[in-house]
Amino acid sequence: MSFETNRRQFLRGAIAASALLAAQSRVLSLNYERRFAPVKVSRDRVIREVVGLRPYRAEGFVVDAERVGSKLIVHNYGHGGAGMTLSWGTASLAVDLLSEPGAIATGLKRRPGRTAPHFAVLGCGVNGLSTARTLQRRFQNGPGTVTIYARELPPDTTSNISGAHWSPTTVFDPEIASAKFNEQFQKACRISNRAFQLLAGTEYGVRWIETFELYRNEALLAVDLPGGNDLYPAIEVHRDPDHYFGFPFVKQFSTMLIEPSIYLSALLRDFYIAGGRVVVKEFRSHEEIMRLPEPVVFNCTGLGARALFNDQKLGPVRGQLEVLMPQPEIDYCYLGRGYMFPRRDGIILGGTFDHDDWSLAPRAEQAAGILDVHSEIMKGLK
Numbered sequence: 001m002s003f004e005t006n007r008r009q010f011l012r013g014a015i016a017a018s019a020l021l022a023a024q025s026r027v028l029s030l031n032y033e034r035r036f037a038p039v040k041v042s043r044d045r046v047i048r049e050v051v052g053l054r055p056y057r058a059e060g061f062v063v064d065a066e067r068v069g070s071k072l073i074v075h076n077y078g079h080g081g082a083g084m085t086l087s088w089g090t091a092s093l094a095v096d097l098l099s100e101p102g103a104i105a106t107g108l109k110r111r112p113g114r115t116a117p118h119f120a121v122l123g124c125g126v127n128g129l130s131t132a133r134t135l136q137r138r139f140q141n142g143p144g145t146v147t148i149y150a151r152e153l154p155p156d157t158t159s160n161i162s163g164a165h166w167s168p169t170t171v172f173d174p175e176i177a178s179a180k181f182n183e184q185f186q187k188a189c190r191i192s193n194r195a196f197q198l199l200a201g202t203e204y205g206v207r208w209i210e211t212f213e214l215y216r217n218e219a220l221l222a223v224d225l226p227g228g229n230d231l232y233p234a235i236e237v238h239r240d241p242d243h244y245f246g247f248p249f250v251k252q253f254s255t256m257l258i259e260p261s262i263y264l265s266a267l268l269r270d271f272y273i274a275g276g277r278v279v280v281k282e283f284r285s286h287e288e289i290m291r292l293p294e295p296v297v298f299n300c301t302g303l304g305a306r307a308l309f310n311d312q313k314l315g316p317v318r319g320q321l322e323v324l325m326p327q328p329e330i331d332y333c334y335l336g337r338g339y340m341f342p343r344r345d346g347i348i349l350g351g352t353f354d355h356d357d358w359s360l361a362p363r364a365e366q367a368a369g370i371l372d373v374h375s376e377i378m379k380g381l382k
């Protein structure tokens with residue numbers, strides 16, 4: 001057989017094969033639809049019930065510095081329902097305050113022959129840990145420069161109770177928040193989003209996940225996602241109740257889901273590796289704080305700041321979670337009247353927000369209500 005005949009046969013074969021592939025991929029794309037494994041919602045699958053108090057201020061979180069006597073106090077508290085989400089952002093903004101002119105006067109700038117600056121961080125939830133790590137990274141001065149003082153350590157902080165879906169939501173009341181706060185909020189969202197992206201993986205327990213916002217009201221589709229649409233890749237709108245939980249309007253986007261127990265342990269480990277020190281201590285008064293040896297104190301005490309720094313604008317927003325047996329096959333989150341986050345340590349069902357309610361006891365009627373809401377949503381999957 002001549003070279004020319006071989007070439008023609010080869011080309012005919014290649015054309016036929018690529019036509020077949022094209023036809024197959026057309027069939028595949030026509031048949032593609034997102035499949036949702038159902039969440040098995042039932043009382044006998046509940047492995048734990050937890051209640052936490054979100055540290056909420058209608059005016060928004062406080063990231064600010066004040067001089068009290070010879071000390072510089074830098075506040076970083078009041079993150080409401082998004083303390084995990086915003087943590088790296090507000091930590092960065094809080095540490096930035098050290099470069100303001102007044103801060104330099106406290107002797108923060110290292111000069112030859114002087115000891116390294118040293119800092120106290122009050123609180124060992126996500127905001128204390130992120131602030132402490134940010135200080136270590138910005139002032140690479142070796143061991144002993146950052147000490148965390150806290151009453152509770154992970155796993156006993158509010159941060160451990162967080163649903164830990166990356167979404168800067170329920171942080172402030174937009175009717176009340178100032179322009180200065182809005183600017184800080186926008187910056188914090190973006191800094192934090194970038195920081196969490198770099199931690200994705202099993203070591204920190206951070207992963208990307210598709211999330212579906214379920215609406216009955218079409219007008220809600222036009223509302224931006226929390227913090228701004230630019231924070232979320234792959235936004236899509238669906239008007240197909242047969243495939244999307246029985247809801248006529250659904251907004252899909254991707255964001256990150258954090259496993260608090262893995263994540264907070266990893267931060268604490270990183271803090272120790274970098275030479276950090278932890279002192280378990282409860283502060284009962286402002287004066288006790290003033291007696292600390294460190295000239296600069298970061299206040300990351302969450303709801304504790306209400307009593308310690310007399311901030312009456314800070315209050316609890318109570319949230320109850322029902323946690324079901326883990327289901328590794330669930331690869332999506334949804335948000336509607338309640339929310340569902342499929343974590344490794346359990347399927348988190350939540351969505352209660354009780355303002356000014358300090359009770360940490362789970363309520364049977366709320367448990368029943370949460371399970372009902374999610375059973376209904378699952379019925380929509382047909």
Ligand SMILES: Cc1cc2nc3c(=O)[nH]c(=O)nc-3n(C[C@H](O)[C@H](O)[C@H](O)COP(=O)(O)OP(=O)(O)OC[C@H]3O[C@@H](n4cnc5c(N)ncnc54)[C@H](O)[C@@H]3O)c2cc1C
Nearest residue numbers: 052083085124125127151152159163164165283302304319
């Ligand atoms: C049910 C629920 C669901 C949530 N879901 C999400 C979510 O999906 N995404 C998200 O981003 N956020 C979520 N949050 C919000 C998030 O959990 C909080 O915003 C965050 O945990 C606040 O962190 P923090 O470090 O400021 O406070 P905390 O975690 O409360 O830490 C405060 C620290 O300060 C210490 N402290 C306080 N007072 C004193 C004192 N007097 N003396 C010594 N130490 C003191 C404490 O012991 C602790 O170490 C949720 C919260 C709840 C309750």
